[in-house]
Amino acid sequence: MSVKSHEMDLQPGQIVHVRSRKYLVEGVVPPPAPADSPLVRLSCVEDEALGEQLEVLWDTEIDAKAIDGANWQAIASRGFDEPRLFSAFLNFGAHRPGSGGVSGYE
Numbered sequence: 001m002s003v004k005s006h007e008m009d010l011q012p013g014q015i016v017h018v019r020s021r022k023y024l025v026e027g028v029v030p031p032p033a034p035a036d037s038p039l040v041r042l043s044c045v046e047d048e049a050l051g052e053q054l055e056v057l058w059d060t061e062i063d064a065k066a067i068d069g070a071n072w073q074a075i076a077s078r079g080f081d082e083p084r085l086f087s088a089f090l091n092f093g094a095h096r097p098g099s100g101g102v103s104g105y106e
Contacts, residue, residue, distance in 0.1 A: 010040060010058065015067045018056060021046050022067065 010016075014025045023042035031038050037059035044052040058064055 010038065010066070015045065016040075016042065016064065017067060018042065018054070018061055018064045020063070021049060023054060 010025060010028050012025050012027055016023050016025055022045050024045050025040060026043050027041040029039040029041075037057040040056050040058045042054045042056065044050060044054065056064065
């Protein structure tokens with residue numbers, strides 16, 4: 001379900017910036033009244049807090065903003081790593097002590 005808030009359409013799957021971190025929108029609960037704020041359920045996508053859950057009343061957050069498509073275009077314009085380099089990254093993570101391994105490489 002999507003909710004319009006401050007001229008913006010919040011929807012699951014969107015990346016947002018809240019409380020100095022980037023989060024994935026997992027769900028949006030519409031406000032009970034037009035003057036109220038929607039409840040947004042989030043999951044952190046940053047390494048140091050990956051998967052950390054957060055629920056916010058969107059309109060009450062000071063620095064909340066959606067990361068628009070232009071930002072993703074800038075990331076995509078750099079291209080992808082060569083398969084050889086990406087494989088090295090996966091293997092490094094799988095064998096690093098204390099990493100818990102990478103699924104399928106344990």
